[in-house]
Amino acid sequence: MIVKLLATAAGLWVAVAVVSGLEYEGDWVTFVVLALILAVVNAVLKPLAKALSFPLILLTLGLFLLVVNALMLGIVVWLSGRMDLGLTADGFASIFLGALVISVISWIAEKLAGDD
Numbered sequence: 001m002i003v004k005l006l007a008t009a010a011g012l013w014v015a016v017a018v019v020s021g022l023e024y025e026g027d028w029v030t031f032v033v034l035a036l037i038l039a040v041v042n043a044v045l046k047p048l049a050k051a052l053s054f055p056l057i058l059l060t061l062g063l064f065l066l067v068v069n070a071l072m073l074g075i076v077v078w079l080s081g082r083m084d085l086g087l088t089a090d091g092f093a094s095i096f097l098g099a100l101v102i103s104v105i106s107w108i109a110e111k112l113a114g115d116d
Contacts, residue, residue, distance in 0.1 A: 007109035008042075009035035011102035016087075018101055021094025028088035034087055038076045038102075046072050069099040 012035050016024045024031065027044040049068050050057065074095045080087035089095045 003110060003113045004106075005032075005035060005039050006015060007106040007113065008039050008102070010109050011105035012038060014105045015098040016099040019094055019098045019100065021090035022098040023088050024086050025088075030085050034076065034080060034085055037079060037085075038073070041072050041079075043077050066096070066103075067104055070096040073099040073102065 009032060014030070016022050024034075033105070046068065051072060053064055053068060057068075070092065072087075072091070076097060077087055077089045081084075089098065
């Protein structure tokens with residue numbers, strides 16, 4: 001659980017640093033809270049979103065999962081705005097690219113840490 005949270009935080013940090021349009025203003029504690037919110041959203045809402053979009057996932061041979069990941073990050077950005085946590089995005093394109101970066105970095109970090 002801790003490894004997954006740290007991997008998510010690393011992915012979010014890289015996404016904010018690399019993707020233009022995805023911005024964060026705040027301290028590191030709030031950033032860890034954002035990573036925790038993203039982990040909870042992925043744990044609770046993502047399975048439901050995957051189940052509801054299963055036909056589209058099959059039809060696109062899994063590529064629709066990128067959209068599902070973007071929707072999860074979009075929910076976190078929306079929650080961040082509602083709770084004034086400092087994470088903002090310019091639009092769907094920056095959210096989509098951010099979700100892609102977070103997925104890749106989280107996967108790499110989890111593999112390096114040996115979390116199966």
